[in-house]
Amino acid sequence: xxxxxxxxxxxxxxxxxxxxxxxxxxxxxxxxxxxxxxxxxxxxxxxxxxxxxxxxxxxxxxxxxxxxxxxxxxxxxxxxxxxxxxxxxxxxxxxxxxxxxxxxxxxxxxxxxxxxxxxxxxxxxxxxxxxxxxxxxxxxxxxxxxxxxxxxxxxxxxxxxxxxxxxxxxxxxxxxxxxxxxxxxxxxxxxxxxxxx
Numbered sequence: 315x316x317x318x319x320x321x322x323x324x325x326x327x328x329x330x331x332x333x334x335x336x337x338x339x340x341x342x343x344x345x346x347x348x349x350x351x352x353x354x355x356x357x358x359x360x361x362x363x364x365x366x367x368x369x370x371x372x373x374x375x376x377x378x379x380x381x382x383x384x385x386x387x388x389x390x391x392x393x394x395x396x397x398x399x400x401x402x403x404x405x406x407x408x409x410x411x412x413x414x415x416x417x418x419x420x421x422x423x424x425x426x427x428x429x430x431x432x433x434x435x436x437x438x439x440x441x442x443x444x445x446x447x448x449x450x451x452x453x454x455x456x457x458x459x460x461x462x463x464x465x466x467x468x469x470x471x472x473x474x475x476x477x478x479x480x481x482x483x484x485x486x487x488x489x490x491x492x493x494x495x496x497x498x499x500x501x502x503x504x505x506x507x508x509x510x511x
Contacts, residue, residue, distance in 0.1 A: 319398035319462075322496065325360035325487050328372030331390035338392070338498045345383070346492070350430075351440040354463040354488035355448035358495075362464070362485035365391045365501050370482075393499040399461030399491060402451075416451035423450070437469045437482075452490075461491035 327334075327344065336342040348356045361367045372389035375382040403409055420429060420443075430446055432438035448463060470481035489495060504510055 319401045319403070321397070323362065323396050323398065323487075325362055325394050325396050326365040326368035326501070327358075327360050327392040327394065328368035328370070328375065329390060329392055330372070330384055330386045331388040333384060334390045334392040334500060338500055343492075344392070344495070344498075350445055351434075351442050352445045352488070353441045353467070354465050354486060355445055355452065355490070357463065357488040357490040358492070360394060360396070360487045360489065362487050364484055365393065367482070367484050368392075391501045393501055395496045395499070396462075396487070396489065397494050397496060398464065398487070399494050400459065402448075402460040402463045404463070404465040405485070412451060413447060416447040416454065419454060420447050420450050458491075461489070461494050463488040463490065 333342065337344055344358045346356070346358055352359070361371070368391045369389060372386055372391070376386035376389050379385065402412070404413065430442040432441045432443045434440035438444075452460065464485065464487050466483075466485050468480045468483050470483075473479045473481060
């Protein structure tokens with residue numbers, strides 16, 4: 315009943331400057347990912363209201379070109395105005411029960427075969443199990459039921475000793491229905507003579 319998210323949000327995608335400009339100009343479409351390790355399943359990925367994290371990620375891709383499907387010559391941020399629509403929001407306690415049910419379905423499907431695991435260090439950057447569970451969940455309820463998926467992630471080192479916050483905490487959004495994206499924009503600089511709002 316409350317999974318539809320009214321209103322618009324701003325979200326950001328780290329990429330190459332020419333790619334961002336081409337998408338804003340309507341010359342290209344944003345990539346729809348179908349990797350086995352995607353954190354929130356298949357779709358187009360954004361950082362919720364965090365252009366700085368999107369830029370940091372684009373810089374990381376530039377420094378690690380083997381991990382990027384596009385060449386990052388000049389790291390940039392693509393902004394998007396998004397309506398999440400019917401959202402599988404893992405910040406909502408009730409949806410964590412759905413996630414657990416998806417995992418139980420994966421175990422039944424795999425039977426005696428080995429179920430994939432999340433891997434890639436302490437942050438589990440290759441989330442094969444999570445992706446499989448979420449995609450199995452979509453298959454169980456209907457692939458077109460959810461327009462988007464949202465999750466919160468605690469990533470990186472502690473900000474300070476024993477902190478409950480980590481250096482790369484973020485909310486990530488996966489858009490499954492491209493009609494949720496109402497428009498794109500390039501990040502602009504603040505006008506220095508005025509206060510930040």
